[in-house]
Amino acid sequence: MSSLTSSDKDAIKIKGNFVMYIWMFLFIFGGLIACVVLIQNGLKFESNYALIYLGGGLLFFPFFLYEAIWALPSLAPGKVLFTIIPGEKGKIVSKKREVQFSNIKNIDYKRNPINLFNEIHIETFDNKRIKFITYNLLHEVNFYDIFDEHVYPHLEENAKKVWDRKITNDQLLKSMEYERRNHDID
Template sequence: MYVWMFLATVGFLIASLFLIIHGFKFDSKYSMIYIGAGFIYTPISLYITLWHLPGLIPGKVLFTIVPGENGTVISKKGTVLIKNIRNIDMVRNPFNLINYLVVETFDDKKIKISTYNLILGDTDYQVIVDRYIFPYMTESARKVWDRKINLELLREEENYERQEQKFD
């Protein structure tokens, strides 16, 4: 995953600079298009690269889930008891194109955990939440989560089946 992220962000920046350099050689009738495209895409690619750089650090821990009756979700932004989670969702920021896990608590706190797009997709995040957080959530939070996910889709795509839990 790190290789693809690196190629997508830094590769786009290098390609933009390549267009500018070869445009200024004026050895093609498309040189002005190269220069224009390079100047348009260089700031965009630099912006995206700078936002994704923290996610390219090997071994970076985005968040830690401590399962159990008194389980917690721990991140740099704070610690939340699993029993205190009202809603958990993955949201895409339109400005930096990074997905965030947004954890809403019963005491109206919102914690945004940046994933740097390292969590591959919605189904991966759903499996993580369903396996490690769902069994310890409150009954109302479980109902909200059940409305949000499609267990049939998870069974087909991820080969995941929810284990039967003993709920209070």
């Protein structure tokens, strides 16, 4: 895939939110530490609950270790999740993938059932499915704002209709009373 060139001065680099980094760090590494503490206290057998401590620690330790291994690439300082190059011939670019705005047929923000990280799923007009992993560092509402502001105005009409229905039917956005900006381009 092509990388960013010096002519892409307007490129918008999407990085993780600092608060989301803290949440992820606390969840994954806090869980690992809690499992180790439970296992240590369970192995002492000083409490009537020692077997529960040991069982809980042994049960959840592999899960948190698995999540920590998946999360390691996101811990690089200044990690850019993806880059948006705005404009009529704009595109979404990551290290390994890119997709032109005009080629986007459908876009979703879904949780991967294997690693439990949120991903951006893009379906293109040439029937390719492209995923951009966000490591849970991009809040869902931030994703909708970014997409609405920079990508939506340059989509094909059918893709705009699909996106409009998706925004209208999203229960999270309804409960947050999310309001979209006006996207009329002339």
